[in-house]
Ligand SMILES: Nc1ncnc2c1ncn2[C@@H]1O[C@H](COP(=O)(O)OP(=O)(O)O)[C@@H](O)[C@H]1O
């Protein structure tokens with residue numbers, strides 16, 4: 001994920017450009033993609049919001065032959081029961097995206113204050129908090145999510161909880177590192193001297209500084225929460241059968257892949273698109289926000305654009 | 321180096337304790353009484369339930385239960401499956417080879433493809449190869465592996481008939497699962513290696529090395545890769561966890577009786593000791609792999625073992 | 631410098647280096663002519679950005695492929711610009727060594743200094759690993775590193791900047807090249823060790839009979855070591871002169887301004903200020919038609935802006951690229967008579 005550049009960008013903002021090392025040409029390409037990605041992302045959200053208007057039919061009613069080919073009437077074909085794949089994909093996306101956004105929100109709600117407090121307080125309370133986060137991070141995300149599924153039983157709220165639990169430590173990790181870096185800056189010390197309490201300092205002096213980094217992590221996290229919630233639905237731990245959802249519909253398409261590839265194609269493309277957009281937008285924001293609005297030109301760095309190297313990378317960097 | 325290794329190993333001990341505690345908590349946090357779950361359908365008398373609770377140690381305090389649990393873990397005892405009544409450890413052992421095979425094959429795919437394309441793209445940024453590699457890897461990062469698996473089956477098994485889609489039949493059966501799981505990982509390696517290499521190639525010490533008369537190939541192997549690979553290695557370690565996690569869906573898609581499939585069916589059957597066992601096992605393997613990776617990083621880069629952050 | 635002498639070791643003729651950059655073409659080096667004879671020490675001075683490093687890298691053929699390099703770099707009778715990659719590689723390190731400006735960045739941080747010192751020896755002199763190790767230890771001793779055999783296993787971060795620069799120097803002279811290029815070898819060092827490293831460089835090259843091209847933005851550094859000095863401005867050599875006469879009697883207005891700016895800050899600690907001249911160097915993407923120094927030159931006249939001056943012999947041992955050079959300070963009647 002973008003965090004490669006993010007974390008480094010904040011840590012070492014003033015990279016000296018070696019005069020002989022600069023690579024000519026090729027700048028701003030990433031920016032253009034980023035802007036397009038933002039636009040497509042907005043469009044996608046609009047399309048999903050307007051699903052009731054745009055969808056040709058009800059996502060759960062049977063409107064034709066089972067496994068009907070894509071046709072003028074049913075652009076993306078019909079599924080194993082004869083339901084319209086396009087309608088299911090439009091409605092299913094609402095489900096997937098709501099889960100992804102909610103779980104990202106809850107993960108940030110827990111992880112961000114936790115990481116900031118731990119980073120600001122430091123010493124043993126901060127250390128212990130982060131060791132606990134490390135315990136959570138010692139489980140691959142999906143496994144942690146499956147633990148939550150085990151505890152709560154399947155269902156949409158479970159998926160939200162599961163995804164949130166597996167991402168909260170990631171937010172804590174990244175924010176911990178960012179806060180630690182800001183903590184020792186002069187303006188924070190000055191605020192302390194003036195007598196500001198920790199809550200006020202964190203809110204007024206630390207948060208605005210690390211906000212860009214947070215936004216970048218947030219936007220990329222949406223891609224990964226989308227993948228994880230689709231995975232849990234794919235495994236059958238999410239929505240109940242007739243309800244449409246991308247991961248669940250991908251699972252439904254699996255057994256018909258040899259006769260009706262189109263059943264899983266639309267939801268597959270949709271998940272891919274969302275992750276792609278999240279990565280590109282995150283990368284774009286990473287370039288904008290953490291490099292001073294792109295005023296400081298860093299051709300070499302721009303050229304290395306790190307679109308979408310996953311959360312693990314953010315954590316790896318934050319750990320250093 | 322030895323001091324660094326010891327420090328690293330010591331640091332992972334509390335992590336292991338924490339992991340075991342968390343896994344232990346699964347049982348405590350599940351609503352309902354495990355004894356009731358076990359005796360479900362048997363129409364148990366309160367005496368039977370009490371007897372079973374005693375057998376399972378459920379009548380003791382939580383710390384005492386954890387202590388018991390931890391002692392058994394140290395002996396390699398993961399408890400008994402509610403479903404089959406056999407030791408979870410042997411259930412895991414029976415399925416592990418399939419998952420290891422899948423994980424290693426996927427890792428192989430990821431390393432070979434990731435390194436080849438990452439090096440080509442990193443040595444010639446902006447070239448045609450680089451552009452293709454960039455587009456493919458950005459896509460590769462976005463395609464969910466459980467859809468990629470379906471696409472590969474459709475193309476290589478259904479349409480072309482080159483490779484089997486299901487089961488364990490012969491060495492070719494591993495190809496599609498390994499590709500499904502490994503391609504995304506390869507994309508990660510490609511992108512990371514590319515950006516590290518580009519950065520390293522701009523370092524003055526590479527210019528100085530060239531001024532010594534070194535050929536590009538030696539320069540790559542002796543100087544550039546050695547520097548670039550450090551950060552990549554760390555991420556490879558962290559991604560190993562995702563290989564195990566990804567195996568869950570891939571094993572189900574390709575009908576491989578590995579740990580992932582076992583985990584999902586255990587969750588469906590509420591076989592709590594089995595769930596705990598698999599989750600704990602994977603976490604411990606993951607911690608172990610990352611320990612090894614950290615040690616490797618220490619060997620590769622002396623600054624790491626001295627605790628210098630770059 | 632028309633004075634007769636042994637055949638030149640290195641002769642730059644009309645060397646030009648251009649880079650394609652976003653705003654057009656950047657002309658970093660604009661027709662440099664320079665001669666280096668075997669065993670002598672030549673200084674190159676100029677402000678930052680005047681093309682010193684670009685010249686140096688052009689000699690070694692180390693510019694990126696996208697750079698346009700023209701003119702000729704005649705070294706021991708061959709034009710290096712026409713050599714194949716392979717042939718060029720056997721020149722680098724073996725016949726021309728490089729000491730880079732920033733010792734903190736010149737050594738690969740993840741490899742032992744032994745490994746880095748062995749490389750040129752094994753590459754160019756066909757030594758075995760063991761022979762190279764022995765030689766590497768000798769080299770370290772030669773540049774003043776204690777306990778050399780044990781230090782071979784150490785990594786760069788275990789040394790101070792001055793020590794690292796000594797190691798870089800050892801690496802550059804490992805194959806006893808006839809020519810050593812030292813690009814700002816002391817700029818990044820603490821003032822306290824600058825003189826030591828400079829002395830080492832001067833002594834080592836003198837003892838081994840290596841010709842030295844010493845590049846610096848600091849006239850005093852260069853003139854303490856070099857026999858002759860070339861002053862660069864905007865990618866051109868604007869004055870060439872024996873070191874002593876340059877100091878006593880600068881002819882080019884730019885050299886004079888450089889010297890003035892040094893004497894103004896004389897009472898300050900040496901690292902307090904870099905010499906500064908009012909105004910700034912021209913934009914290398916759009917060089918003026920006439921003399922590039924004209925906008926900052928106190929002696930400029932109208933035609934300076936239109937006609938570029940070329941490097942022409944002024945007196946027997948001085949070359950100046952200027953229409954109105956500073957008059958010789960204590961011009962001897964003999965010279966005037968010429
Ligand atoms: N690879 C490159 N690409 C673009 N511009 C370059 C490159 N190398 C050097 N330059 C430019 O050429 C000019 C001369 O640089 P340099 O030779 O490094 O100056 P100095 O005299 O300080 O060593 C500078 O303006 C620099 O920015």
Ligand code: SF4
Pocket residue numbers: 882883884921922923924925927928929930931934939951952953954955
């Ligand atoms: S040519 Fe003219 S402008 Fe240029 S240095 Fe000489 S006097 Fe000054």
Ligand SMILES: [Mg+2]
Pocket residue numbers: 682683684813814
């Ligand atoms: Mg320079």
